[in-house]
Amino acid sequence: VDPSTLARFGETVLPQPPIDFREVVILRDVQGLSYGEIAEVIGIPVGTVMSRLSRARQRLQRALPVEDYGRN
Amino acid sequence: VLCESLGDKLTGYLDHELDERATGEVEVHLRQCVTCSTRLERERRVRAAVRAQMTPLEAPKRLRGDVRRMLRAQLQWSGRRPARLPAWAATAAALVLGAIGGRRLGTWQASRGEASDAAAEVVASHVRSLEGTHLTDIASSEHHTVKPWFAGKLDFSAPVLDFAAAGFPLIGGRLDYVGERPVAALVYGTRQHVINLFVWPTRDSSADPSTASRRGYQAVHGASGGMVYWAVSDLNQPELSEFARLVTADLTRRSF
Numbered sequence: 001v002d003p004s005t006l007a008r009f010g011e012t013v014l015p016q017p018p019i020d021f022r023e024v025v026i027l028r029d030v031q032g033l034s035y036g037e038i039a040e041v042i043g044i045p046v047g048t049v050m051s052r053l054s055r056a057r058q059r060l061q062r063a064l065p066v067e068d069y070g071r072n
Numbered sequence: 073v074l075c076e077s078l079g080d081k082l083t084g085y086l087d088h089e090l091d092e093r094a095t096g097e098v099e100v101h102l103r104q105c106v107t108c109s110t111r112l113e114r115e116r117r118v119r120a121a122v123r124a125q126m127t128p129l130e131a132p133k134r135l136r137g138d139v140r141r142m143l144r145a146q147l148q149w150s151g152r153r154p155a156r157l158p159a160w161a162a163t164a165a166a167l168v169l170g171a172i173g174g175r176r177l178g179t180w181q182a183s184r185g186e187a188s189d190a191a192a193e194v195v196a197s198h199v200r201s202l203e204g205t206h207l208t209d210i211a212s213s214e215h216h217t218v219k220p221w222f223a224g225k226l227d228f229s230a231p232v233l234d235f236a237a238a239g240f241p242l243i244g245g246r247l248d249y250v251g252e253r254p255v256a257a258l259v260y261g262t263r264q265h266v267i268n269l270f271v272w273p274t275r276d277s278s279a280d281p282s283t284a285s286r287r288g289y290q291a292v293h294g295a296s297g298g299m300v301y302w303a304v305s306d307l308n309q310p311e312l313s314e315f316a317r318l319v320t321a322d323l324t325r326r327s328f
Contacts, residue, residue, distance in 0.1 A: 028087070029122040031129065035089045047080075054083035057118045064121055 021056035028053055075101075075108055082112055086119065133193075137249040190251065190302065191284035191291050197248055198268045198289060198304040201257070207266070208244030208259050218245040222256055228273045230256035231299060233322045240267065240315055250302070260315070267305040267315060274300035278324070281316045283309060292316035297327030 023042060027033045028049075035053075039046045078101055084090045085098040102109050131139075201207050210221040215232040222230040225247050234242060240260045248257035248270060255272040274295050281294035290312045292303045301323070303316050 025122060026126070026129075029119050030126040035084070035087070050084045050089065051080040053087075054080040054115075057083065057115050060122065061114055061118045064118065 024053045025056045086115055133249050133252055137252055192286050194270050194302040194304050195286040195289045209246045211244040213242045226254055235318050265305055265307045270302045271299055294320050296320045297323040299323050
């Protein structure tokens, strides 16, 4: 993975999806909130949190060189 | 179970957010479907990448303090008991603030790791007070003017000390926060230097002054007469310690 690509990650990649996607990813994966808490914060059903998060991660996957992350 | 009917459950499964029955369904399906197993692994890496790249955001202490104060005031008004602010509320407030400010995500990472100790925190407050136009909320060299200004803004009587005779004239006062607690920030000057004196009550009767140095600034910490204080400045350590000695002496005198 090109380190400079990753360094620009926060600034270039995440803002590209609509704010709805960005919101759930940040609340879940960065801030560590549960689906229930996210639902409460945004005011949407828990099921919508899950589907939105699913789509957001799919978008990120297409945009990101993530192959080296999360390997044990 | 077909892949389509699995829907977004893969995401919930990855995050351990499914109930037992749904978890079982997903696991059964994963054992027989390579496509979904691969999808799960990819999503896991996306999540890991996000976690690795982004630092959790905390609402600035000042904002958290302000929100708490507003809530308290409102609850008192409506006669209800103050409720605890849930953790997510601060997160939400920070998120909204960030969105309004239009700040980029990259810059959101800055505040963590800093201000982990009291010395770093008061030094950060000191630096902040010098950066903008907010050195004082009330600008006056008269402690008779500054002291009443704090009344009603703090839950304790702020000791506004007068050291003009010793060469540290009062410049003014400011409401500030240390460790989410509202404190009195008294601003003194000597020659070209500014000293921020942060004061708030403590249960410890007294503590010998201790010194610290952060980011090129000096800080002296002490407690006396039921008050704890931090003095912060770019003054040299001996001069700041002399100032702190005056503070300790004055606080001790007041407690009798």
